[in-house]
Amino acid sequence: MIYLDHAATTPVAKEVLKAMEPYFSQMYGNASSLHSPGQEARKAMEEARESVAKLINADPDEIVFTSGGTESDNLAINGAGFHVFARFRKEGKKPHIITSRIEHPAILETCRHLEGIGFEVTYLKVDKEGMVDPKELEKAIKKTTILASIMHANNEIGTIEPIGEIAKVCRKHLVLFHTDAVQTFGKLPIDVKKLGIDLLSASGHKLYGPKGVGCLYVRRGVKLAPQAHGGGHEKGIRSGTENIAGIVGFGKACELAMGDMKKESSRLENLRKRLVREVLKMPNSRLNGHPTKRLPGNANFTFDFIEGESLLLRLDSRGIAASTGSACSTKKLAPSHVLTAIGLKVEETHGSLRLTLGRQTKGKDIDFTIKAIREEVEALRKMSPLKR
Amino acid sequence: MANGLYSERVMKHFRKPHNLGKMKDPDGVGKIGNRRCGDVMWIYIRVKANRIADIRFQTLGCAAAIASSSILTDMAKGKSLEGAIKITSKGLAGELGGLPPVKLHCSVLAADALAEAIYDYYKRRKKPVPKGLQKRHDTLKERGESH
Ligand SMILES: Cc1ncc(COP(=O)(O)O)c(C=O)c1O
Numbered sequence: 001m002i003y004l005d006h007a008a009t010t011p012v013a014k015e016v017l018k019a020m021e022p023y024f025s026q027m028y029g030n031a032s033s034l035h036s037p038g039q040e041a042r043k044a045m046e047e048a049r050e051s052v053a054k055l056i057n058a059d060p061d062e063i064v065f066t067s068g069g070t071e072s073d074n075l076a077i078n079g080a081g082f083h084v085f086a087r088f089r090k091e092g093k094k095p096h097i098i099t100s101r102i103e104h105p106a107i108l109e110t111c112r113h114l115e116g117i118g119f120e121v122t123y124l125k126v127d128k129e130g131m132v133d134p135k136e137l138e139k140a141i142k143k144t145t146i147l148a149s150i151m152h153a154n155n156e157i158g159t160i161e162p163i164g165e166i167a168k169v170c171r172k173h174l175v176l177f178h179t180d181a182v183q184t185f186g187k188l189p190i191d192v193k194k195l196g197i198d199l200l201s202a203s204g205h206k207l208y209g210p211k212g213v214g215c216l217y218v219r220r221g222v223k224l225a226p227q228a229h230g231g232g233h234e235k236g237i238r239s240g241t242e243n244i245a246g247i248v249g250f251g252k253a254c255e256l257a258m259g260d261m262k263k264e265s266s267r268l269e270n271l272r273k274r275l276v277r278e279v280l281k282m283p284n285s286r287l288n289g290h291p292t293k294r295l296p297g298n299a300n301f302t303f304d305f306i307e308g309e310s311l312l313l314r315l316d317s318r319g320i321a322a323s324t325g326s327a328c329s330t331k332k333l334a335p336s337h338v339l340t341a342i343g344l345k346v347e348e349t350h351g352s353l354r355l356t357l358g359r360q361t362k363g364k365d366i367d368f369t370i371k372a373i374r375e376e377v378e379a380l381r382k383m384s385p386l387k388r
Numbered sequence: 389m390a391n392g393l394y395s396e397r398v399m400k401h402f403r404k405p406h407n408l409g410k411m412k413d414p415d416g417v418g419k420i421g422n423r424r425c426g427d428v429m430w431i432y433i434r435v436k437a438n439r440i441a442d443i444r445f446q447t448l449g450c451a452a453a454i455a456s457s458s459i460l461t462d463m464a465k466g467k468s469l470e471g472a473i474k475i476t477s478k479g480l481a482g483e484l485g486g487l488p489p490v491k492l493h494c495s496v497l498a499a500d501a502l503a504e505a506i507y508d509y510y511k512r513r514k515k516p517v518p519k520g521l522q523k524r525h526d527t528l529k530e531r532g533e534s535h
Pocket of ligand 1: 007016067068069070071073104106151153154155180182183203204205212214
């Protein structure tokens with residue numbers, strides 16, 4: 001199988017699996033226990049916290065472990081929102097949050113939920129390459145704005161947002177800035193101190209770590225209302241006995257990413273450039289997202305006169321795993337909100353194909369994929385009544 | 389091989405569709421669907437002695453749409469026009485070993501496309517169109533699904 005869906009998830013690296021293994025039935029202590037097995041678990045967790053923090057130049061005590069990207073996003077938005085909600089309500093005001101139309105559902109659905117209970121949310125437009133304009137964000141800020149949440153890079157089209165500029169704007173107006181960095185964590189260099197980020201979400205399974213573990217970076221001094229109440233774990237923000245094996249795996253994954261980030265991102269970028277160049281030689285095909293400011297391993301195409309689901313399944317038969325933003329591939333039969341936000345017509349979203357490269361992707365896989373895409377798109381176009 | 393979403397029979401017809409491609413000088417053509425909602429199907433028929441002597445299709449759509457078109461051509465070939473009109477979406481989905489609920493509309497499109505091809509045949513030959521078929525055509529036109 002040529003797996004080209006690394007934006008969805010990645011395989012657990014063998015070093016990660018090896019690091020995790022002892023923490024299931026040998027070193028199974030509860031990190032809250034005072035005895036040696038408990039302290040052994042705590043030590044492993046704190047070492048992992050250091051590895052995670054180091055990757056983004058944070059301090060270890062600014063890392064809150066969670067169950068993954070979705071929970072981190074929820075914790076950031078709800079945590080910041082409910083920290084001020086009671087006070088705003090007393091003053092008869094609605095706390096205001098700014099986000100973009102191309103965020104992951106973990107952000108968008110959380111915002112929609114908050115709107116329903118008395119928050120105000122602005123969903124910023126993006127340009128046709130998927131870019132948020134920091135000036136537009138600044139214009140949207142008002143007295144009641146408490147938080148802006150803009151993703152670092154988009155999971156579908158790969159566009160990298162100008163989060164440094166956005167963070168500056170937020171800092172200037174004393175608005176908290178959260179970024180969903182699930183797709184960039186360990187893939188692109190991030191320095192939370194230099195960038196001026198207040199909150200940042202990451203997830204283990206997108207960087208060769210296990211599923212069900214992630215973190216929220218919470219800059220020292222930023223106050224969040226706890227979202228899981230209980231025994232006061234993770235500085236009282238997120239109670240629950242820690243997933244030690246998962247956390248250890250996440251830490252190991254960060255260590256590995258730290259080591260190979262630079263080399264790997266330029267390798268992936270070269271492979272992606274070749275893929276894009278060759279695939280776009282086909283007529284009636286386009287690249288979605290920004291031509292250069294995009295995730296190194298992300299390619300997202302639109303092919304006219306074909307249906308993405310059919311292309312995906314034909315590629316699957318040839319041993320290539322990809323993904324599509326076509327409505328036909330979803331339960332709700334709704335086209336991708338990201339593709340429609342960058343101005344694609346509904347009929348164009350039907351012919352979309354996303355390929356996301358990763359550590360195991362080799363040059364020969366890309367060559368095989370280019371050939372397969374050409375042949376399968378051609379075959380489907382031959383079936384189509386619309387293509388002459 | 390089945391793939392979790394689709395039955396084995398759907399995947400078989402999707403991978404190797406029967407009666408695929410344009411027909412030269414057909415006696416009737418049915419054009420259904422639109423690109424906005426996803427699938428576009430064209431069904432071509434050749435009629436001899438009131439029977440569907442040959443049938444072909446072209447489809448732009450998902451696996452369910454392609455498989456529905458393919459099974460439709462198998463089922464319609466050789467049938468009398470009266471018999472062919474009676475092919476239902478349920479019948480198509482059944483022959484395919486079932487379709488996921490969100491994909492049932494693909495089988496509806498296929499059945500409608502054949503009805504439209506037969507309607508087109510009657511019109512071209514200036515033959516009286518059966519009442520039920522006329523009504524079906526008018527409804528499809530109204531909904532903007534017939535072209
Ligand atoms: C940008 C982005 N945010 C959040 C998530 C959710 O992360 P998780 O799967 O760890 O809940 C994902 C992955 O699906 C993502 O791509």
